[in-house]
Amino acid sequence: DAGVTQSPTHLIKTRGQQVTLRCSPKSGHDTVSWYQQALGQGPQFIFQYYEEEERQRGNFPDRFSGHQFPNYSSELNVNALLLGDSALYLCASFRNNEQFFGPGTRLTVL
């Protein structure tokens, strides 16, 4: 049983560019959350998707947007990248109050 998968593993972008990160949830999981983890910090909640709709959002600007597909996979889009967006982006899938995280995508903004 494959766990949560994310792609790409690493990504380097320059300021002002746009980026799309992808996530496939654990089999049987229908809810996906995205988190941003800066170096030395705990993960910060960005938003959660359920039934292809954004169910809850954390304190992140509108530059951060997402989408969930009918097969429950999800995308995180970040527009107009800033240096401060450099972080590990984590996807988590959720069922029965257990959240399982993927390996993350390391985004570096130069």
Next chain:
Amino acid sequence: EDQVTQSPEALRLQEGESSSLNCSYTVSGLRGLFWYRQDPGKGPEFLFTLYSAGEEKEKERLKATLTKKESFLHITAPKPEDSATYLCAVQAVGGGSNYKLTFGKGTLLTVNP
């Protein structure tokens, strides 16, 4: 606003030297308290969920306990492979908070052979 504070920030132990990590939390109503292990550059690995004060869960050398204000992760006779960052998170009940996890900054555990 939900808050989670973990202590100490870093802990060095000798192999076999038991200790505890602390997670203090403030939340309007607790739906669940989560413990994760995270290795450098990787995603958090789920360890436990605790739901009510007095609850305890064990996995190998790890034991998690919960009170109304804090949780402890006890590590018995640790081995070098237990070295990692341990993250604590809370999930609140109701309102707009009952789907997200609020994390602490973590405790970096190093176990020397």
